[in-house]
Amino acid sequence: MHLTPKIARRKLSDEVFDRLYELIESGQYRPGDMLPSERELMDTYGVGRPAIREAMQSLDRIGLVEINHGQRPRVLQPTAMGLISQIDLTARHMLASSPQALEQLKEARTFFELGMVDKAARQATSENVARLRELVGEQRRHLNKDAAAFVQADMAFHTAIAAMTRNPIFTATSQAMLGWLARFHAGILHWEGNEETTLMEHERIIDRIEAGESDQAVTEMKKHLERARALYTTNN
Template identity: 65%
Template structure:
């Protein structure tokens, strides 16, 4: 009898989830809106409190609502970075379980980087150029001083290029891929004794972007990533 009840409750919560999700897709509740109270949802769907709570927890895990004690759940504004954060643990597990997945991730990163740097060269503003120059100088200042800061600034340089595209999905993907690689292969991030090569490559990429030369920027980024693919994952 108890097993039957457990199965029934699970199915009810799935049904509640599906109905609420459909309402979100239909625009019945927009980002920032509060959903009905537990009691209202129980009456609306003709189910008990457990089914409503389980469905709401599933919505929260999916990043669709935020739940705060004593308040009604609030519909969240979906973002590309939020969507990717939902799969971070799965991505890390995939990378740790499959060498092939790591190689595919590196290939995907190169594909995105080449497209992004070409777009960045087209759209670069004076402010964008100044930011890249600042990041390059920051990285240069960490040479033989702080390996962790050198790598972090290296990643920031690449993310800044993604941000220059103005595409939120490019930015989120760039951040995610760099972080996944950094978390999975920290020992491979530092090409000891040859940091100057990274700085020279970044400087050439910056020069091409400054000249708004998308082809040159792509060529320089390709050379940078080809070398990086053999020697490290980030720089």
């Protein structure tokens, strides 16, 4: 006779977590609201302080509440950045241990960036373009002086294009992808002459965005990413 596995007994903190999560998800506690005190929750659910604290820590880890010493937990407004940050450590571990995953990330980044620059070119403002040129100017000031600052300005350039889509999920995803990739290429990005090539490519992309030529902006971005793609390595 086939026997099914035993039903596992759930931790009290998991039960508390589920109930608090349901209250937040249903809107009974909205962003900015304070949750009940530990003592109130202990009395309400009939559990001890450790179960309440463990449940609160779980809610804090996933970005649903903020815990400050001496205050009741406050419900947070969910954000795209908070959502992406929840997978950061897992993503970094996956990339460090799997060359295949790194290749998949590079492919995903190219697909993503081409879509973003197409949208950015269609709705760019003069302020957006000025910001991109400012970032290229910042990169140039760091040329042959501060490699780390050059990389940071490079990442800011691509994130600024993501922000031009006016979609916070695009912006958060762009920052995350760039951060993950930066761990694998910062030490080899600066081959002699490579920085100048990067600057020229960025300037061409800006020109096409400023002209509202989305197809050409995509073409320039594709050339830029295909050249840069070969620079990423699993050495960090």
